[in-house]
Every structure is written in structure tokens, then in C-alpha cells.
Amino acid sequence: MKNIALIVLTTAISVMSFAQKTDVDWNNSGMKKFFQRDYAGAIVDYNKSIELNPNVVHYYLNRGNTKVRLNDFTGALTDYQFALDINPNDVNTHFNVGTAKLNQGMYEEAIIDFDRVISLNPKDKEAYYFRGLAKEQLDQSKKAFKDYVEAVSVDSKYKEAHYKLGVVCNESKDYEEAVTHFNVALKRNPNNMEVLFNLGTAKLGMGNFSGARKAFTHIIELDGENSEAFYQRGISNFDHGKDESACMDWEKARELGHPKADPTIEKYCTQ
Secondary structure, eight states: OHHHHHHHHHHHHHHHHHHTOOHHHHHHHHHHHHHTTOHHHHHHHHHHHHHHOTTOHHHHHHHHHHHHHTTOHHHHHHHHHHHHHHOTTOHHHHHHHHHHHHHTTOHHHHHHHHHHHHHHOTTOHHHHHHHHHHHHHTTOHHHHHHHHHHHHHHOTTOHHHHHHHHHHHHHTTOHHHHHHHHHHHHHHOTTOHHHHHHHHHHHHHTTOHHHHHHHHHHHHHHOTTOHHHHHHHHHHHHHTTOHHHHHHHHHHHHHTTOTTHHHHHHHHSOO
16 A cells, blocks of 8 residues: 555656646756757747747747757748747847748848848848848849958958858959958868868969969868869869879879869870
8 A cells, every 4th residue: 555655646746746847947848858959859848838938039939940950941930920929129030030031042031031130230240141141042142242241340250251252252263362261261160171172273263373282182181082172183283383293183083083084184194
């Protein structure tokens, strides 16, 4: 009988503990599950926090952010709208609405949301950056460039915006300016191969063949199967008068399946 009584008592305590959980407790539990990448479990907990207190902006924001991780952008936008119904001037919600719409290809609508963020907080570097991304998708390159400039004016070390500025400068053949931006982008992550590659092409464009070769060599050290890095290093070697080294790089590029290696070798390495 004592064992049965103990089981009943334990069950009663458990039920009481469950019933006493507050909306804050459920929200905290949801956040814990979110960071553990248990997104479905997090949503269950956020649902409970909202049932107990449906007037808290960040509960909807948290649930919406979790739905984004599950690629449920429609559900996320619904939650963000609930949050905005409570506080129409919540900067974080407007920003998240913009990024969700950007992910869905709703570029013009996303720009409107980022406009709103910037009107509420003119120093929000990410709003300028993501608005620039949306404008790029609409072929508004000059307007996007201005947004990236605004982003780095807020934070001179904002590497993502510097990278974008470098790409634009590279495309317009302003190689020196491109190199400046790529170098800033590399300060936090000197092994970013995408930035290194663009740095190499910019240095090739400005005739800095040893600098280009250094950038492509760095990529090869990180990824010895990168055919494009071997091919481009071959070009930098050839332009620097290192014909034998160039041909060796192009041979390696051909071995790795680079489509331009064969005709290049035929033209420059078989005489």
C-alpha cells in the first residue's frame, strides 16, 4: 500500500508541476529546444506560451523564427503579423518579415519592410545590407551599391557588405577598390575561398600577378581539388612569365575536369 501511495503522490506532484508552468517557462523551454535544433518541439512550447499569454510580441517572433528554420515562411509571416498587430513599430519583427519575404522571392515587398526598419533605426546595418540584396535581385545594381555603402558607413568592419562592394567594383574593373574591400572581408575569415577567389581575379585585373598567385595558392592549400583555382593560378603564372609553372597548373586543372584547360594547353603548352 505504501508503494501505491508513493506513486499516486509522485503523480500528483508531477501534474501540479506541469500545471504551474507559466508562459515565460514555456517560452524559455521553446528557446532551449530551438538552440538544440528541436524545432518541432520548440513550436509546441511556443504554442503553449501563446495560449497562456497571447499579447507578448517576442513569443510570436520566436515561433516565427522557428518556422523559418523549417522553411515554413508562410507560417512565419503569419506569426510576424500577429507580433506587428501588438506592436506595429517593433524593429526586429519588421526585419524578420523582410528576410522571410526575401527568401520567398518577394523582393519588392521585402524592400518595403527594410525601408520600415531603416525609418525606425537608421543605424541598422543589416537592414541596408539585406535591402541591397533585394535590390540586386531586381537588377537595381546602383541602388544596391548605395545600400552596401550605407551598411559599411554604419560599421566599417561589416565584412559581408565589404564583400558585396568588392564584387561590384571588380565587375566595373575598379580593381584597386575591389582589393581594398576584399581585404576587409578576409580579416575575420582569412580562409573564405569565395572571397579569396575574387581577390585573386581583382589582382589579376590590376596586373598584380604575384598577389593573384598567392590568393589562388591559398585556395589550393585549402582545397586541393579546386580546378578553377589551378586554372586561374596558371593564368597568373603565365602572365608573370612563368610558362612552365602555368602549364603544370593547367595540366592539374585538366586532370580535375576544368572545361577550359584542354584548349588552353593546346594553345600555350604544346609548341
